[in-house]
Amino acid sequence: MRKAIPTFLIICILTGFLLAFQFTTQNKNASFNAVSQRNNNLITIIHDLEKEIANQEDQIEAMRAQLNDLQSTHSKGKLQDLQTTLAKAKVEAGLTPVVGKGIIITIDDNQEGMKANPNDDPNKYIVHDEHLLNLVNELRIGSAEAIAINGHRLITTSEIRCVGNLINVDMSRVAPPYEIRAIGSPKLMIESISMGKLAELENDNYPITIEESEHLVIPAYRGDLQFKYTNKS
Amino acid sequence: MWLVLPLLGLIIGAYLGSAVTFQLPAVYLKYMSIAVLASLDSVFGGIKAILEEKFDGTILLTGFFSNALLAALLTYLGDRLGVDLYYAAIFAFGVRLFHNLATIRHYCLLSFRKKRSMRQEYDGMRHGEYDE
DSSP: OTTHHHHHHHHHHHHHHHHHHHHHHHHHHHHSOHHHHHHHHHHHHHHHHHHHHHHHHHHHHHHHHHHHHHHHHSOOHHHHHHHHHHHHHHHHHTOSOEEEEEEEEEEOOOHHHHHHOTTSOGGGTSOOHHHHHHHHHHHHHTTOSEEEETTEEEOTTOOEEEETTEEEETTEEEOSSEEEEEESOHHHHHHHHHHTTHHHHHHTTOOEEEEEEEEEEEOOOOSOOOOSSOOOO | OTTHHHHHHHHHHHHHHHHOOOOOOGGGHHHHHHHHHHHHHHHHHHHHHHHTTOOOHHHHHHHHHHHHHHHHHHHHHHHHHTSOTHHHHHHHHHHHHHHHHHHHHHHHHHHHHHHHHHHHHHHHHHHHHHHO
């Protein structure tokens, strides 16, 4: 039996080595899985693209400012009339920052409700794209002239869309709390909202506040605005 | 005394194995698990052979490597063919593990009983002496 000892020891050491090695690899694999790594890659791609978008939006803004400067320098006779019309049209289209009397609606997820019922469907407690759409609709019924959600100006082509647990406004992600600024008659807008979905939202215990403001600043639309298919009829 | 040996070897091996930081590509994980099974099988086979006093180091070592090689071959072939042939290896090793363990258990129990009955006989004889 003495002869057995060295060989047997070798086998045992080998087994122990393999076991421990396999164990550690499995442990690492549990924390490191391919899907989450892929997700991380996607997240970095999204962040990079968002940075790029922000850069390009800044560029657009700078070029618009330049254009405005150029347009305001040479103005004589009929051209001046045209330029005033253009300036007015730009304000209406949402291409310039505007200021005026209006209201600020702030709405947040119902976090207390979510905490109180952790087993419940969280969809019942978060603010959805429909809520924002309804509020914007009602503001427009109350003749709002300019609207922005979390600093994103809404124009005629703007969309409000659900993307997972966030909301996209004009292709940019916005996160709760949502602040909707609207310029217009505060009285009309508040009336319109109160007659609409406000009661429903309050019923569902969403924290929602409405403030009036005398001097509300709404930024310009930051995106690109190109009509490729539309022609003047 | 010899029962301490596999434990000691396992501990030394485990220490070495956990000290290694090298990471295996995910593709080879299957092969690793097969290797683990093959070596476990060898350990049990070795214990069994020692108990039966039929231990032969060369047979054990060559058995270990040929088993591991065949298992790896099956795994590779299975990967190529799209059939999980490595289950065959897992199954074979698993069955052998249980079989070896059963033999070891039988052997230990039998020798334990034999010893006890021998001691009883011996005690009986001594009592007999005193009685008379």
